[in-house]
Amino acid sequence: MNWFTRVRNSVPFLPKRATTDNLWVKCPGCQQMVFAQEYEDNSHVCPRCDHHGRIGADARLSLILDEGYDTLPIPEVKEDPLKFRDSAKYIDRLKKARAKSPHRDAFLVGEGAIEGKPAVVGVQDFGFMGGSMGMAVGTAFCKGAERALTHRCPYIVVTAAGGARMQEGILSLMQMPKATVMTRRLKQAGLPYIVVLTDPTTGGVTASYAMLGDVHIAEPGALIGFAGQRVIQDTIREQLPDGFQRAEYLHQHGMVDMVVHRHDLRDMLATLIDYLAPAEAA
Numbered sequence: 001m002n003w004f005t006r007v008r009n010s011v012p013f014l015p016k017r018a019t020t021d022n023l024w025v026k027c028p029g030c031q032q033m034v035f036a037q038e039y040e041d042n043s044h045v046c047p048r049c050d051h052h053g054r055i056g057a058d059a060r061l062s063l064i065l066d067e068g069y070d071t072l073p074i075p076e077v078k079e080d081p082l083k084f085r086d087s088a089k090y091i092d093r094l095k096k097a098r099a100k101s102p103h104r105d106a107f108l109v110g111e112g113a114i115e116g117k118p119a120v121v122g123v124q125d126f127g128f129m130g131g132s133m134g135m136a137v138g139t140a141f142c143k144g145a146e147r148a149l150t151h152r153c154p155y156i157v158v159t160a161a162g163g164a165r166m167q168e169g170i171l172s173l174m175q176m177p178k179a180t181v182m183t184r185r186l187k188q189a190g191l192p193y194i195v196v197l198t199d200p201t202t203g204g205v206t207a208s209y210a211m212l213g214d215v216h217i218a219e220p221g222a223l224i225g226f227a228g229q230r231v232i233q234d235t236i237r238e239q240l241p242d243g244f245q246r247a248e249y250l251h252q253h254g255m256v257d258m259v260v261h262r263h264d265l266r267d268m269l270a271t272l273i274d275y276l277a278p279a280e281a282a
């Protein structure tokens with residue numbers, strides 16, 4: 001036994017010092033340390049560089065909806081129909097994601113009002129398996145749309161996804177036409193369907209309901225695209241321009257209607273609902 005082990009073992013209970021790890025967060029934008037409470041109070045927007053961080057489904061709903069909103073239960077779907085396994089079993093990945101999340105999948109629907117105007121809001125949570133679109137996400141999206149149709153109110157969807165949930169194979173891709181049909185039904189009913197694109201919105205989600213809104217709002221700096229930059233660059237063998245696939249670039253090129261700061265999002269949605277809401281029956 002060397003002197004260090006001897007000394008260490010002779011100190012039976014070293015008091016554990018309170019960890020300071022969770023008091024600070026490192027901003028992914030400017031790489032500076034920001035006081036965690038300040039970051040949270042500022043809706044996960046960096047007070048120094050205005051970088052919009054990712055937020056969970058519940059935090060997002062409470063940012064948009066008035067107090068006292070309800071959430072719909074996340075629909076139960078057949079789990080792991082393909083008995084899929086890559087480096088880990090899909091069912092184990094699901095269990096792990098559920099242990100970290102208050103919800104059983106990546107799409108949460110809230111029903112309430114925005115500045116007093118009734119609305120249904122669907123939120124995709126990137127924190128749950130990268131917000132990937134599987135059967136539960138597709139079904140929850142449709143349930144939200146049905147709710148909006150029943151109550152004749154606008155449907156607002158906040159997207160954040162790495163794409164389709166590949167562990168569900170073709171069943172995840174089938175969510176694309178399924179969700180698209182619901183956006184058509186909203187249109188036929190004359191109800192506004194507004195999409196808020198947040199960082200990142202990519203893959204099958206971009207290729208379906210994320211790009212079918214009456215109005216597309218994007219958060220500053222959000223990555224929005226279908227295929228990744230490297231794949232595109234390698235395919236066309238050209239250097240991509242600065243800011244490619246970012247919200248501001250898409251706005252300049254007519255893919256999104258506006259880029260709205262998170263602090264102004266709720267007001268903007270209320271204004272849009274005012275503009276787009278169906279006229280009251282005389």
Ligand SMILES: [Zn+2]
Nearest residue numbers: 027030046049
């Ligand atoms: Zn920052």
